Amino acid sequence: MSKLKIAIQKSGRLNEDSLRIIKDCGISIDNGKDQLKAAARNFPLEVFYLRNGDIPQYLRDGVVDVAIIGENVLVEKGEDISFVERLGFSKCKVSLAVPKGQEYKGMEFFDGKKIATSYPNTVKKYLTKRGVNTDIHLINGSVEIAPNIGLADGICDIVSSGSTLFKNNLKEVEVLLTSEAVLAVSSRISDEAQAILNKLQFRIKSVLKGRNSKYVLLNAPDEKLDEIISVLPGMRSPTVLPLAEKGWSSVHSVISKNEFWEIIDELKEKGAEGILVCPIEKMVV
Ligand SMILES: Nc1ncnc2c1ncn2[C@@H]1O[C@H](COP(=O)(O)OP(=O)(O)OP(=O)(O)O)[C@@H](O)[C@H]1O
Numbered sequence: 001m002s003k004l005k006i007a008i009q010k011s012g013r014l015n016e017d018s019l020r021i022i023k024d025c026g027i028s029i030d031n032g033k034d035q036l037k038a039a040a041r042n043f044p045l046e047v048f049y050l051r052n053g054d055i056p057q058y059l060r061d062g063v064v065d066v067a068i069i070g071e072n073v074l075v076e077k078g079e080d081i082s083f084v085e086r087l088g089f090s091k092c093k094v095s096l097a098v099p100k101g102q103e104y105k106g107m108e109f110f111d112g113k114k115i116a117t118s119y120p121n122t123v124k125k126y127l128t129k130r131g132v133n134t135d136i137h138l139i140n141g142s143v144e145i146a147p148n149i150g151l152a153d154g155i156c157d158i159v160s161s162g163s164t165l166f167k168n169n170l171k172e173v174e175v176l177l178t179s180e181a182v183l184a185v186s187s188r189i190s191d192e193a194q195a196i197l198n199k200l201q202f203r204i205k206s207v208l209k210g211r212n213s214k215y216v217l218l219n220a221p222d223e224k225l226d227e228i229i230s231v232l233p234g235m236r237s238p239t240v241l242p243l244a245e246k247g248w249s250s251v252h253s254v255i256s257k258n259e260f261w262e263i264i265d266e267l268k269e270k271g272a273e274g275i276l277v278c279p280i281e282k283m284v285v
């Protein structure tokens with residue numbers, strides 16, 4: 001029987017969340033520390049543990065069918081590779097930064113200047129498109145230190161909380177792109193592997209929808225029910241069940257994480273009591 005070959009980062013920021021999403025899809029894999037390849041026990045999936053930066057080429061060559069990888073790496077090294085799902089973790093930006101004390105009025109600042117980065121293609125494409133010529137200095141790590149040691153005038157690197165920029169006395173001046181982990185697919189994927197991917201994707205979608213929603217249970221006096229129900233979305237509509245105590249009902253609904261606190265505040269205002277909020281493991285719609 002054929003298997004879907006998936007690449008995930010061997011170690012680093014994407015590794016844990018990638019393994020978790022596979023596990024949350026109900027797929028068990030042996031995660032031996034130094035293994036480079038592992039098979040799933042209950043799904044036709046083979047996991048390859050690889051370096052992030054190598055993954056685009058493996059996808060291109062069809063050595064793996066799919067991969068969990070940062071969108072930023074695809075922009076840098078795999079513009080020809082498409083992805084089918086945004087996975088909601090490892091959210092970050094790729095940005096240009098300069099020393100805090102520098103006056104920055106616009107991109108022309110970088111004309112004729114030196115930029116240190118691990119993302120040469122991304123920087124070059126962004127600045128050339130805007131008519132700015134720069135000297136790119138490629139370094140693979142600790143990029144933020146470059147201006148302080150006189151290696152470059154500015155840097156381009158990943159920014160998330162901004163604390164690395166802050167610690168190195170730099171300020172973000174241009175956001176080149178925003179990124180998160182995605183499920184990328186090889187253009188050489190076989191029909192059999194594609195059929196398995198469809199099943200995996202269906203599971204991933206259910207997991208992601210579950211992660212983005214909360215199950216809410218509350219008690220409401222019957223005379224307030226209509227008002228309370230009007231603020232609750234629910235998958236189709238809220239469930240209403242009578243409580244043992246006369247004149248009261250229990251209302252169950254699903255709320256998106258984004259609007260969660262606003263809806264909870266409104267529910268309390270409208271007379272809801274005993275509000276319980278539970279995580280949703282999977283949401284199949
Ligand atoms: N500070 C951060 N916050 C959020 N996401 C990040 C952050 N730093 C990196 N990422 C995301 O995680 C991915 C992996 O980063 P990480 O630093 O673990 O690996 P790497 O050094 O780029 O790759 P390799 O696997 O080749 O060592 C990045 O490509 C980016 O998408």
Ligand SMILES: O=P(O)(O)OC[C@H]1O[C@H](OP(=O)(O)OP(=O)(O)O)[C@H](O)[C@@H]1O
Binds near residue numbers: 013157159
């Ligand atoms: O805005 P922040 O939250 O500070 O995150 C940004 C930092 O995170 C990443 O480095 P990482 O910790 O992965 O180290 P690395 O350079 O060794 O990959 C990235 O290269 C930045 O330096």
Ligand SMILES: [Mg+2]
């Ligand atoms: Mg890193």
